[in-house]
Amino acid sequence: MLSQAEVEAARERAAALLAEAGIVLTPAERDAIEVADFGLGRLEEIGLQIVVYVNTDRVCAKELVMFPGQTCPEHRHPAVGDEPGKEETFRVRRGVVHLHVEGQGEIVLRPGEQFTVPPDTLHWFQAGDEGAVVSEFSTKSRDELDVFTDPQIARATIVSE
Amino acid sequence: MLSQAEVEAARERAAALLAEAGIVLTPAERDAIEVADFGLGRLEEIGLQIVVYVNTDRVCAKELVMFPGQTCPEHRHPAVGDEPGKEETFRVRRGVVHLHVEGQGEIVLRPGEQFTVPPDTLHWFQAGDEGAVVSEFSTKSRDELDVFTDPQIARATIVSE
Numbered sequence: 001m002l003s004q005a006e007v008e009a010a011r012e013r014a015a016a017l018l019a020e021a022g023i024v025l026t027p028a029e030r031d032a033i034e035v036a037d038f039g040l041g042r043l044e045e046i047g048l049q050i051v052v053y054v055n056t057d058r059v060c061a062k063e064l065v066m067f068p069g070q071t072c073p074e075h076r077h078p079a080v081g082d083e084p085g086k087e088e089t090f091r092v093r094r095g096v097v098h099l100h101v102e103g104q105g106e107i108v109l110r111p112g113e114q115f116t117v118p119p120d121t122l123h124w125f126q127a128g129d130e131g132a133v134v135s136e137f138s139t140k141s142r143d144e145l146d147v148f149t150d151p152q153i154a155r156a157t158i159v160s161e
Numbered sequence: 162m163l164s165q166a167e168v169e170a171a172r173e174r175a176a177a178l179l180a181e182a183g184i185v186l187t188p189a190e191r192d193a194i195e196v197a198d199f200g201l202g203r204l205e206e207i208g209l210q211i212v213v214y215v216n217t218d219r220v221c222a223k224e225l226v227m228f229p230g231q232t233c234p235e236h237r238h239p240a241v242g243d244e245p246g247k248e249e250t251f252r253v254r255r256g257v258v259h260l261h262v263e264g265q266g267e268i269v270l271r272p273g274e275q276f277t278v279p280p281d282t283l284h285w286f287q288a289g290d291e292g293a294v295v296s297e298f299s300t301k302s303r304d305e306l307d308v309f310t311d312p313q314i315a316r317a318t319i320v321s322e
Contacts, residue, residue: 022183024254024273054250054277054298059220061250061298089215089222093185112185116215137215137222137298 001158002037010035014049014065021094021133023063025051033065038073039154048072052141060141064090064134066097066127074100074124074149080142085119088138095132099125109134122149162319163198171196175210175226182255182294184224186212194226199234200315209233213302221302225251225295227258227288235261235285235310241303246280249299256293260286270295283310 002010011033018025034050037043049065066072077086090099091114099107099115102122107115117123125134143155163171172194179186195211198204210226227233238247251260252275260268260276263283268276278284304316 022254026273029273053252053275056248056277058248058300059250059298061222061252061296087217087219089220091214091222093183112187112190114214116217135222137220139219 001041001160002035002043003160006043007035007157007159010043010047010049010067013067014051017065017094017131017133018051018063023093023133029053035157036155037157038148039156039158040152044070046071046073055141057140060086060136060138062136062138062141063093064132064136066095066125066132066134068127068129068131070131071126072124073153074122075146075153076102076120076122077142078120078145078147080145086139086141087116087119088136089114089116090125091135091137093133093135095130096128097125097132097134098128099123162202162321163196163204164321167204168196168318168320171204171208171210171228174228175212178226178255178292178294179212179224184254184294190214196318197316198318199309200317200319201313205231207232207234216302218301221247221297221299223297223299223302224254225293225297227256227293227295229288229290229292231292232287233285234314235283236307236314237263237281237283238303239281239306239308241306247300247302248277248280249297250275250277251286252296252298254294254296256291257289258286258293258295259289260284 014033015030036048051063053061079085092109097109175194176191197209212224214222240246253270258270
């Protein structure tokens, strides 16, 4: 669980990192930055800050903001009915990201570098010492269907009063 | 038709505009910037410079670079077999873009603003006085199937020796 103050502080930091990367948000996007602690309450260590630009039935685009050393924990995107799982490309805009993909080992991505994670493939990633800004281009996001390796994880963040 | 020197000069300008917008390319991406004159040989007036990050069967992401006053001419993306036409979101990163969409009139997009063009819908757009950098998030790009209103247009650029 995160407090409302923790969420707002994380939004503030994420907005600053995006601005440093030259990425412009509308005020509404800034106020809606998602702060995900994956239900673990250890945001600095395991978490992600997310701006969703668009998420239709066919296409999704986001910016992911990571604090120094922050990790997005291992998960996969399973098939949905006849549709293969989410396919996502991570493109690093600022900072360094250590991406770990099932069957591929560790892939180090620097600004301008990218990797496409196939559907239903386990992956996790961690920001380097300066944090990171990562663009994600993908098929439809259905976060609630993501399968995490750690059974203690809940994708939806709970914010206390 | 464009000369090889014209193409290289346009790539140089596009790379500079991307750098000003804080967008980092790999050297291979820089060298592969597409310069499209739509077969009209009037690049300054009608044209587009394009960096394709990813274009799979499901997802495409690009940066579009526009010189001051440059226009991408009216076209639509028709259905392909059972699949609806390309759906694309334009998000302006730098500069101003005047987007014209069938049934919607003119939409002025400034940095941080975006619009999603539905499949098979006529649209064209023009950069303002400072040029523009626009991120495009879409379903698969099949440029060769685009339908342009001007019958003189050919989507593939021909470069002379």
